[in-house]
Amino acid sequence: MIAGLDHVVVLLGDIKAGTIAYQTLFALAPAWQNTGDGAERVLFTLDNMTLELMSPSGDGATADRIRAVLAEQGEGLASICFRTADIAKMHRRLDRLALKPEPVAEVESRDAATGAILSWRRTRAATEATRGVRLFFLELAKERPLSVRTTAASVTAMDHVVISTSEPECAAALYGARLGLDMALDRSHPDWGRLMFFRCGDLIVEVVHRPGKDTDVDNRHDKLWGLSWRVANIDATRARLVSAGVDVSEVRTGRKPGTRVLTVHNGTCGIPTLLVEPAQRTAF
The missing domain is CATH 3.10.180.10 (2,3-Dihydroxybiphenyl 1,2-Dioxygenase, domain 1)
Known part of the structure; x- marks a missing residue:
């Protein structure tokens, strides 16, 4: 049912500083950048998964939720998202396992640099049922572009x-x-x-x-x-x-x-x- 780990999310107060830090660590350029829905996002896509940096942007429920998590826990790892080929079947399994999944949502993102669009369907298990770790599940319509290497030894x-x-x-x-x-x-x-x-x-x-x-x-x-x-x-x-x-x-x-x-x-x-x-x- 779970095909792999799709991405992990890191919450940051300063996404520009975080982007520079991971560009240096990875020797890779960001593959995707997007602002909307109360958050600014920068994605680094490696050979087997994606690292998503996220910070609050503007006002609204999502921005307020991110700020609240940052105030309570500080910067760092916030959630992990598993890849599945059939989100409807995954949702049924989570429900049968009493993991209380949210309704499946349709999501779309536009890259700020290229205008390219990615779409996916996702759900989330109830955090109290997953021992406090935020777990998401995602069916991606097509693969994300890979990050480009900026120097050797990446x-x-x-x-x-x-x-x-x-x-x-x-x-x-x-x-x-x-x-x-x-x-x-x-x-x-x-x-x-x-x-x-x-x-x-x-x-x-x-x-x-x-x-x-x-x-x-x-x-x-x-x-x-x-x-x-x-x-x-x-x-x-x-x-x-x-x-x-x-x-x-x-x-x-x-x-x-x-x-x-x-x-x-x-x-x-x-x-x-x-x-x-x-x-x-x-x-x-």
């Missing part, structure tokens, strides 16, 4: 989105049994806590339980916590970011065998961010 795709929970069994039931994502890993480690990996297209929804470490997570609410991005050559990407003034860690061995990773300390709008060079596949 980010190519998302590797995983991280959700922090204090109730791992409840989270596992939501993403696995109810939404139907394939659990690829369920492992506990004394330093990392409990890690659950759910396949979603060609990326991972990672649910993390870290007893005693996530003091801002309560028993009723999970939290969108961090993002991980793929790069083809992590040494080249690190050199590019350092030259641009971004604070990054040294490259180290990743938890997954064969991977190499680094942590990005700034320029991510406050979102914990990891870059991953995937393991090299051996040709036979």
Whole structure:
């Protein structure tokens, strides 16, 4: 039913600063820009999903809602949206699973630069039924244009989105049994806590339980916590970011065998961010 992760939304007070930050991080140009309905939006579309930056614009219910969320939670990850091929069937499933979906809405967006139009149909599960994480579901009429690389050593795709929970069994039931994502890993480690990996297209929804470490997570609410991005050559990407003034860690061995990773300390709008060079596949 769920074909993949369509996009994640980051709420910002200053979308111009956020756009510059992610242009630098990704070495990609925005693929879509739109203002309307109380919000300004900038989209970066990578090989397997889209990052949507959003800030309030003007007056109205949507602008007021965004400002209220920013005042309560600050800038950062706000929601995730799953892709489906049949939004009507997805809506029926969500309803049967007591996730209380909103009526399916028809949505249209016009790119400010080109005048091109995208349209889609979407619904949203009730946030109280999804443990506080805002989950949307979308059927897109046609693919978005990809972001254009601005220099070498760019980010190519998302590797995983991280959700922090204090109730791992409840989270596992939501993403696995109810939404139907394939659990690829369920492992506990004394330093990392409990890690659950759910396949979603060609990326991972990672649910993390870290007893005693996530003091801002309560028993009723999970939290969108961090993002991980793929790069083809992590040494080249690190050199590019350092030259641009971004604070990054040294490259180290990743938890997954064969991977190499680094942590990005700034320029991510406050979102914990990891870059991953995937393991090299051996040709036979």
